[in-house]
Amino acid sequence: MVRRAFERLSWPTSELQLQPPDGQTLINFDTNFFTDNTAPTTRSVTLLGQQVEIEATPSGYTWDFGDGASRTTSSPGAAYPDLDVTHEYASEGRVSPSVATTYQGRYRINGGGWQQIPGTLTLPGEPEALRVRSASPRLVGTASY
Template sequence: MNAQCDARDGGVLVNWIEVNNNVQPATETPTGRSSCMYPGEVPEAPIAGAPAAEEAPIVITLEEFQKRPVLAATIISQPLNFGLRNAHSNIYAEAQEQEFTFEFQDATIVLKARPVTYQWDYGDGTTATTTTPGGPVEGDAFDTRTPTSHQYAQTGDFDLTLTTYFAGDYSVDGGPFQPVAGEAAVVSAPHLMSIWRTKGHSVSENCIENPAGIGCEAPTR
């Protein structure tokens, strides 16, 4: 609707049509043009051949993007939920590209979300931002440095959190894809990290031979 046509002021939006009397019955074809008329005004027909007013393009904003149910990344630690003080604990994320189809402003939108940045909060007062989600390593992974590993300086239990930023691209009614201005932040569920310490001793007997020997007692932090 014409933004200048206000019904409160008596304005009436008139949509112009073209009548063809050369056929019977006569046909009426919308011209795509409109005028705002007020009481007492004499209608003035639009100029023949004048271009119709263009509709504003449909834009998917960051706010609309963040309304989509984008699945959060899964946090994985190796070995599971466990690490050693001052050693590299391998922590990585599993995130996936996602696609959504929905109706918006009478148009069909296809929106693709892809993870691009990972913001880590290790729960010990330190943070890091990576562009890689990381991945598993072979073996027990104790003290194996990776692009997403972390060294805890103290023992204890820490809630590690992750915010993944997704970039979006959308298509309107099957048209070309275009980027969303901004990235959607999706927070993962906290991941518990239990950090322990180790001691080294030289012994001559194993725990079967000497159940009270060094290293045979219950583990402590």
């Protein structure tokens, strides 16, 4: 019953953060990915007349980069300059990267001791729009000597 409640309850999905921001990146450039969804979330339910607290803690993240590549980590990534989860796109185009969050659960009845819920629960995240572009260096301006 607790396992079924764990699966039915609403848990937060991870919001994907991208760097560089503004929905654009460059080919052959480290694009940085991270999420802030790291804290446990607790919900209360009544099962068989007993008060049951269920806690879901993010334990893994599956990064879908939107170009056919993916990576699974225990890390939520990190903001620049701590490039923890990065990906280089090989060609121009529009992609829709996302991050799925895997939760481990535990529960307690009437404020007693915590017990693990067997298995995990994975929730997909919303894809973000990202345009991969190419860039060429160009000298501009005039020099005066």
